[in-house]
Amino acid sequence: MTASSNKPGQRPLYSRFIPREELHSFSAWSLGSLAEGEGGPVPPEPPAAPAAAPAPEPEPEPALSEAHQAALHEARQAGYKDGYRDGLVALENFKQSYAAQITAQVGQIAQAFQAQLELLEQQLAGALAAVACDIARQVVRTELQTRPALVEAVAQEALSTLLHSARHVQVRVHPEDHALLVERGQLDLESRNARLVADASVTRGGCIVESDIGTVDAAIETRWRQALAALGQSGDWSDAAPDAGDPA
Template sequence: MSSSKNGGAPKPASPYARFIPREELNSFAAWKPGALTGNEDAPQAPVQRAEPPAPPAPPKPSPEEELAAHVKAARTSGYQDGYRDGLVALDGFKQSYAAQITAQMGAIAESYNRQLDALQQDMARALAVSATHLARQIVRSELKQRPELVAAVAQEAVDTLLRSAQHITLRVHPDDHALVAQGAAEVIEARGGRVISDSEITRGGCVVESDIGVIDASVETRWRRAAASLGCDERWNGGPSADEDTAMDDERGTP
């Protein structure tokens, strides 16, 4: 009655849910893969895996496709070769052009330097000529305003002679005769010299003659030396020098 009250007989337990104690096990052994075949000690054969089927071979291209492929490859190779050769040619052109420009610039710089040097020389020559012209005017004005300076010139010329010189003669312009005789009287008398008038001597200068030589202290000679120190070759009267006169005569055929 009690079982009916409980709602019927109890449900049997699941055989997979029951835990078997060790005491209830009579015997047991480890399972081996060969147990199912009945030969547990036999070596197991390796498992053979099926190889996947080989992919089908690609279809052979047609002659037109092969020709197109060869043409494309030839074009690509030709483009690469042409591009490489073009780079080489461009690099060579750059180097050649740079060398050409450098040479041209060097020639231009050298020509510029030559022209600049010539211009500087012309400017220096023009400046020297202008300086000599100005100095000539100053000297002429000084000789007119201070004619007594010829005495100092004559005295300096006589002092230039050696002490052993004899027969000393001073040639001066007639207008300077009195000035030299008075201004350089002591030096002339001490050397035993004499003063002679000579109209060919330019006023302001003199020529000293002796038995051992001649001292040319004329205005023309002194002026030529002064002008030469400035790089000019002009005569006192403003004309060309003696060398220039000779050159002009040669050009005209004058003997």
């Protein structure tokens, strides 16, 4: 303990240095402690945030040697060439496949068009043949009306078709044709020992020759069907209405 000198009229000051051995507990004093004793508690300061650790710097890549760089460049060039070649091959295959597909489609369209064209041609040919047959029918009827003597040529041709060995020959014609043939008298019946018979069931312009060995059908209906068959058509002589004044 140490006493200090005092001036007159002052309170004595007392000071003493306390050795560390005599201290049992102590704490650091701050200015906040004094403010706490005067005006109340002071909130403690928040602890400082720890400083962020610096980001590690990337390690530098090891430098490649010239040999390695040359090998890498060569590998890149080789890969580029292989990829370019494979791309060309794939493109060529695609072009061939696409061309084959288009060719097949065009072939199918052409075949369908050809089939439709052939069908149209057949229909057109059939229509033309039908028209031609109708015109021919009208022409034949007109000829039979204006030239009834044509039956004479038909009967003579039917007799010539019959074998000479035939017996009991009869030529059956329409009654009006019968009168015409008898009047003209140019049909060769005597050489064949044939007899001319009037038959109303025979259409005018035709005839039927009968004998013991067979029959020659030269009726207008039969000859008309044969003419249509040669044109690829079918039909009867009576399919169309006869013209006014037509003897048939």
